[in-house]
Amino acid sequence: MRDDAFHAYFERHHASLSRLAYLMTGESDVADDLAADALTEIWRHWDRVTAAADPAAYGHGVVMNLARNWVRRRSRERLLTLEAFRRGRDTDVPAVLDVRGALRRLPERRRACVVLRYAFDMPEREVAGILGISVGAVKSATSRGAKQLADILGDSARFDGWEAAR
Numbered sequence: 216m217r218d219d220a221f222h223a224y225f226e227r228h229h230a231s232l233s234r235l236a237y238l239m240t241g242e243s244d245v246a247d248d249l250a251a252d253a254l255t256e257i258w259r260h261w262d263r264v265t266a267a268a269d270p271a272a273y274g275h276g277v278v279m280n281l282a283r284n285w286v287r288r289r290s291r292e293r294l295l296t297l298e299a300f301r302r303g304r305d306t307d308v309p310a311v312l313d314v315r316g317a318l319r320r321l322p323e324r325r326r327a328c329v330v331l332r333y334a335f336d337m338p339e340r341e342v343a344g345i346l347g348i349s350v351g352a353v354k355s356a357t358s359r360g361a362k363q364l365a366d367i368l369g370d371s372a373r374f375d376g377w378e379a380a381r
Contacts, residue, residue, distance in 0.1 A: 220265070221258055228271055229254065232278050239282035240289075249285060253277040317367040324348070325360030332357050 232253050237246035256277050257264050267273040318326050324346070331342045332353070339353045346353070 217261060221261060224257070224264070224270065224274075225254060228274050231271070232274055235275055235278050236282050239279065240285055245285060249278060249281045252281055256281075314364075314368070317364050320367055321360050321363055324352075325356045325363065328353050328356040329360035329364065333361075 229250060233246050233250035236249035236253070237243055240246055240249065253274060257274050264270045264273050318330065321329065327346055328342055331337045331345065332339070337345075339350050339357075342353045342357075343350045348356075
């Protein structure tokens with residue numbers, strides 16, 4: 216029964232969810248990913264969706280939140296790239312790309328802790344507050360994330376490109 220109801224929801228609303236994501240991001244590949252992520256969230260919270268006054272609006276809200284987060288991340292990435300460019304043309308672009316690529320390979324919590332601690336110089340307590348986790352969890356995730364980055368980056372793991380990657 217739940218599968219059939221979700222399938223009907225998917226058929227009825229997938230196109231509009233994808234269209235909304237496209238209008239919010241301007242990128243069709245991202246829109247498809249966001250629509251799929253939204254549908255995953257809708258499936259996970261199906262009871263909330265069916266209890267909502269307007270299940271389609273619920274789905275659109277999920278897409279809006281996902282798109283808003285994507286736009287924020289993208290804006291930060293562009294800002295960091297612009298700042299690196301402004302610092303000077305002697306930026307080691309391959310090192311920047313290596314660090315960014317390595318960061319993408321970290322699990323989300325580790326990546327968040329490493330970036331907030333090292334790239335934004337935030338104290339552990341502030342990171343804990345932002346992420347809604349304990350200071351001990353921040354310490355652990357940061358330590359493990361830094362080690363994982365070092366393993367990924369090999370001998371260049373002294374974060375030579377870190378400043379430019381910010």
